Amino acid sequence: MPNSTTSTTSAASILEKCVQFTRADEIKAQGLYPYFKPISESEDTVVVIEGKRRIMLGSNNYLGLTHHPKVLEAAARALHRYGSGCTGSRFLNGSLDLHVQLEGALAEFVGKEDCIVFSTGYGANLGLISGLVGRGEKVFLDKLDHACIVDGAKLSFGETDRFNHGDLATLERLLQRADPGKGKLVVVDGVYSMEGDIADVPGLLRLCRKYGAALAVDDAHALGVLGPNGEGTGAHFGLQDDVDIIAGTFSKSLASVGGFVAAPERVINYLRHHSRPFIFTAALPPANTAGVLAALEVLQVEPERRERLWKNARRLQEGLRSLGYSIGSTETPIVPVLVGPLDRTMVMWRNMFDAGVFTNPVVPPAVPTSQCRLRTSVMATHTEEQIDFCLDAFARIGRELGAI
């Protein structure tokens, strides 16, 4: 039997790293800590933080649907009809007719046979990959894939190979080396969340077909943004039918929380019965489900929102470039402002915040040390005046800090 001294020592050792972790406190002491800022009011493009109105230039609310009257009404109606939560798994007591409707509507919208809805976008990728990739099978990931794709691969019983961002030559070598008789899945982000560039779906499909792999595209940042009607990355290239599996989230264009996987009926049926992140968690709440259904409809009947989004994206991209900023290889409404060193990025974030513009600093380990950035993203509902206000702040602060 361990005595009480031994057990105290071992508990202390697992907790010791928490005591040693002081980096966040040091940054807070300098007044530069940018995370967990509570928003006390939100009017779509403008939020109140620390008592001051600020332009939201760092959301994923691409179409500005979080405050759309139809979305709010649908959510409120569902809240009163079904209550505040499902209190259980889809598998057991938590399935609503609303979930089934949403699955049908999403499958139709993205042009796949069937769909399942998860309680988060994170869970959708986790559940897709861990549910599908079994022992002896392989999953191939781009090194800039979202963390939930990486975690899905870790949770699966298969093996994982990773290739440098967009490096299809390396992907081909990895596919060549894999056992031709074993299942293979390639998973990429359709639009990369920190760079704003678009996956080379035609190139990926060519390799997948050649080596008998299935392609899954996470369209978190592409749904509502890319494609003739906002159907996503495959549609952007005219290849939607060829993409085997589409994953997505409701926390961006669809203005809520939750996620989905759309694929052939047999694949979805398999996931419904094998995906642990789908089965062992509570279902998406009624108000969210109804809100997403309404948002999906608005997305289709108000295409002018997507046009405005792209107009705003071009205004911000061109404005930043003409000021002398590097915005990398972005092709979408995600516009990273490459600042460089960590210290300058944090000061720049703080100065922009004080000037009334909310952006997201992205620092290691998310990006290499010398490539720190402020991630900005536009919404369809930003006005030209709001974008110009942000550009003026970037001009003034960038010059003061010697960033441009």
Ligand SMILES: Cc1ncc(COP(=O)(O)O)c(C=O)c1O
């Ligand atoms: C590419 C990508 N996939 C998945 C997710 C996870 O989605 P959610 O935040 O809705 O769980 C995100 C979220 O940031 C993302 O950027």
